[in-house]
Amino acid sequence: MPLLNALKGCNKERPPIWLMRQAGRYLPEYQSLRAKHSLYDLFFSPKLAAEITKMPIERFGFDAAILFSDITVIVKALGFDLYFDEGPKITGNVQVVDMQVLGSIFETIKLLKQDLKVPLIGFCGGPFTVASYMPEKVDLALLTEVTIEYVRQQEKAGVDVIQIFDSWADRLNDREFEEYLPHLKKLINAIQVPVIFFMRNAYKRFSQLMALDIDAISFDSAMPLTQIRKQTTLTLQGNLDPEILFQPLSKIREAVEELMVSMRGDPGFIVNLGHGVKPGTPIEAVQCLVETVRLHYSEKE
Ligand code: CP3
Secondary structure, eight states: OHHHHHHOOOOOSSSSSSTOSSSTOOOOOOOOOOOSSOOOHHOOOOHHHHHHHHHHHHHHOOOOOESSOOOOGGGGGGGOOOEEESSEESSOOOOOOGGGGGGGHHHHHHHHHOOOSOEEEEEOHHHHHHHHHHEEEEEEEHHHHHHHHHHHHHHHHHHHHEEOOOOOTGGSSOOOOOOHHHHHHHHHHHOSOOOOOOTTTGGGHHHHHTTTOOOOOEEEESOOHHHHHTTSSEEEEEEEEEEGGGSSSHHHHHHHHHHHHHHTTTTTTTESSOOOTTTTTOHHHHHHHHHHHHHHHHHOO
């Protein structure tokens, strides 16, 4: 399995490719399901969520699937109400912690594991990022504990990897980030399967992130991966600009080829975007990205 090997830093084959937000609005098959169901229903119906998770694998042959869910669903386990209107809307306050209310998500994972041929990435939000969507100032220690239990249940259901999306952690200043780190460490150290960490502008917190017990970091295109590689042996994920997918196919090929050449032979490299696939991204652009990655290897081996 190229993804799991790359996470161990010992991949000898073509680098694995998957894309953040690979299951979503740019896919016509997703849109036709979405027209019939609310987002909330899609997240909490195991059959539908499993079907959506598999859509991009079936269409593009990605090397990993990411569970179709959202980082905000965890607030339900704390007793908050959640609905989606443009983005997640959370109301209420902390009640008793009850992981059972997320049972359908663990069902989705079990369904997927029955026939999925590629590794399944489960995920959680970083406590800071989830808190930033919540109506009141929530206790980060409690949110971290609940996140640990949530990940544990995902592992029990069968996920192969966990990606932590701490998208907004770059908003913390130096002192705040230092104060936040113990929560993040606690979460990371509790995870048994390989961990990929994502935050916007990860390079800004490079040295602190390197000290975490993680298996990979996801970077955006602000810094070439070859530059980052000089400073670490950790697995690197990224780092194509999602905007590239709105360019003509020739430009996409050029950008992907450049990345592939620069990281050629790297045993700990996962091809991805720097952020999620944007709504409105042309299908042909994603197809072109995937084909260029494959072609690069089939031609030169
Ligand atoms: O394919 C995948 O990547 C898996 C599914 C996934 C979703 N959300 C589904 C979703 C994942 C990994 C997420 C993570 C997530 N959710 C993050 C972290 C990653 C990032 O983008 O920074 C954050 C901050 C959220 C919170 C969230 N959920 C927002 C802000 C929004 C609205 C804006 C947006 O990007 O759509 C959502 C809704 C959401 N989550 C959709 C999907 C597919 C939109 C679907 C629709 O409207 O039909």
